[in-house]
Amino acid sequence: MITAQIALFLILAAVAVAGALSLILQRHPIHSALSLIVVMVALAGLYLLQGAEFVAAVQIIVYAGAIMVVFIFVIMLLNAGEEERSNFSKLARFVGVPLGVVFLAEVAYWIGRATSHLGSVPAQTVSTRDLSTLLFREYVFPFELTSFLILIALLGALVLARREESE
C-alpha cells in the first residue's frame, strides 16, 4: 500500500539520488555544484516530510544558500574548466564498478533489514521552541564554541587567501 507520504518520499529520494549521480557524471564543476544543490533541496523536502521544519529551513538557507554560493564563487573565480577524462583502466571499469554497485546495494539492504523493526517516522512537526530550549540550555557551551570556530575559520581563510604584498 502506497500512501501519499511514501509516494512523496520516493519522489524526493529519486531526485536526491539522481542529483548525486549527476554530481559524479558531470564533467564541469559548475554542473556538479548545481546537482549538489538539487540534492540539498531534496533533502530539505525530506526533513519537512519528517516534520523537522527548522532543520529544513537551515538546510536551504545555510547549505543551499550560503555554502554552495561560496563554492560557485570559487569555481567562477578560478575559472575552473572541464576536468580531464580519467584514464579508467579496464580492470576498474569491468571489475571495480560492478563490485562497487554490489557493495552499495548490499550495505543498503542490510541497513534496511537491520532497522526494519524501528517502525515509522512520526509525521507531526517538532516545535522549534523545544529545539531552541534544548540548544540554549543543554548545549549552550558547544553553541558558544561554534562561534569561536567560525571566527577562527574566518581568520584562517583571510590569512590563507591574502596575497603577499611584498617579499
Added chain:
Amino acid sequence: MVPTSYYLVLSAVLFGLGVVAFIFKRNILTVFMSIELMLNAVNLAFVTFSRSLGQLQGQVFVLFVIVVAAAESAVGLAIIILIHRNRGTLDVEKVDTLKD
C-alpha cells in the same frame, strides 16, 4: 507514514555515492563537494533517528554539523585558491609533490 528504514537506506546510498565521487572525481572542487554530500547523508540519518526515537538531540547535532561544514568550506576553499595560485591547476593528480 514512511518506515524509518527507508530513510536510513537513502542515507546509506547517498553516503556511498559521496564516497564514489570522492574517489572518482579529479577536480579538487568536486572532491570537496563530495565531502559535503557525505555530510548531508549523515545529517539525514541524524534527523531520522532523532524523529524515530523522539529525541531532539539529533537535530541539535545537525545544526552543529552545518556550522562545522560552513567553517570547513571557508578554510578548504581558501586552501584550494592557494593551490590554484601556486600550481595553476585544480587536478588532484597533478598536486603530488609529496610523492617525489
